[in-house]
Every structure is written in C-alpha cells, then in structure tokens.
Amino acid sequence: MAKFKVIISxxxxxxxxxxxxxxxxxxxxxxxxxxxxxxxxxxxxxxYKLKIRGGSDTDxxxxxxxxxxxxxxxxxxxxxxxxxxxxxxxxxRKAVRGDIITEEISQINTKIVEKPxxxxxxxx
Numbered sequence: 001m002a003k004f005k006v007i008i009s010x011x012x013x014x015x016x017x018x019x020x021x022x023x024x025x026x027x028x029x030x031x032x033x034x035x036x037x038x039x040x041x042x043x044x045x046x047x048y049k050l051k052i053r054g055g056s057d058t059d060x061x062x063x064x065x066x067x068x069x070x071x072x073x074x075x076x077x078x079x080x081x082x083x084x085x086x087x088x089x090x091x092x093r094k095a096v097r098g099d100i101i102t103e104e105i106s107q108i109n110t111k112i113v114e115k116p117x118x119x120x121x122x123x124x
Contacts, residue, residue: 002021002022002023002026002027002029002030002103002105003020003021003022003023003026003106004020004021004022004026004029004105004106004107004108005018005019005020005106005107005108006018006019006020006021006029006043006107006108006110007107007108007109007110008043008045008050008110008111008112009053009109009110009111009112010112011111011112012112019043019044021042021043025042028042029042029101029108030101030102030103031100031101032052032100032101033052033099033100033101034052034053034054034055034063034065034099035051035052035065035099036051036052037049037050037051037052037113038050038052043110046116047115047116048112048114048115048116049112049113049114050110050111050112050113051110051111051112051113052101052108052109052110053109053110053111054081054108054109055097055101055105055106055107055108055109056097056105056106056107057072057097057104057105057106058104058106061082061095061096061097062081062082062096062097063081063096063097063098063099063101063105064080064081064082064096064097064098064099065081065099066099067096067097067098067099068098068099068100069098069099069100070097070098070100070101070102070104071097071098071102072095072096072097072098072104073095073096073097073098074093074094074095074096075093075094075096076091076092076093077091077092077093077094077096078090078091081096082094082095082096
C-alpha cells in the first residue's frame with residue numbers, strides 16, 4: 001500500500017511539520033493533483049485547509065505541475081522544478097513525475113491556506 005511523508009509548511013512563521021501516512025490514511029490523497037486543496041483531518045489537523053505544492057517519488061524524482069498524469073517522463077527542461085541551468089539558454093532532458101499523486105510518490109509538500117477561526121471572548 002501507499003506510504004507518504006506529508007510536509008506541512010506554515011507560510012506565516014516559516015515552520016514545517018512532517019506527518020507520515022500509511023495504508024488507509026493515505027488513500028484520500030491518491031489521485032489528487034498539484035494545486036488541489038484538501039481538508040486537514042487527513043493529517044490530524046481538523047479545521048485546516050492544505051494545498052498540494054509538489055512532491056517526489058522514492059528515487060527522488062520531483063513532481064512537476066505542467067506534466068499531466070502520474071507517471072515518470074523524460075522532458076526537455078530549461079529551468080524550474082527539476083533543473084537549475086548553469087548557463088543562459090541551457091536546456092537538458094531530465095526525468096520528472098506528473099502532477100497526479102500515485103502510490104509511487106513518497107513525499108508530498110503542502111502549504112496551509114486556511115486556519116481555524118479564533119474565537120474572541122468578551123470579558124467585561
């Protein structure tokens with residue numbers, strides 16, 4: 001079955017939290033795409049909304065948002081996720097994963113987009 005490491009980043013204070021999901025807890029994430037939002041109850045954070053920002057498979061091949069599907073492909077890159085050119089105009093054929101989460105993915109990067117509302121008590 002699937003086993004994921006979900007990295008949850010908080011953009012407000014710059015902290016990260018790692019949650020490991022296995023078997024039945026990981027099933028709700030399979031089939032989702034980069035850019036999708038999901039409920040935080042999957043990762044034991046109720047009332048939070050998380051957005052999928054990327055990930056990588058067991059070999060370290062990164063997911064790329066503009067490659068459709070869930071498989072691994074070799075494409076020509078000139079920059080962005082998976083390749084950092086050293087010279088201007090440099091391009092290279094690199095292996096990347098598609099934007100759909102499958103069972104081969106081992107790490108999923110997420111970002112908090114909605115927090116629970118804090119209640120203010122009026123003490124008079």
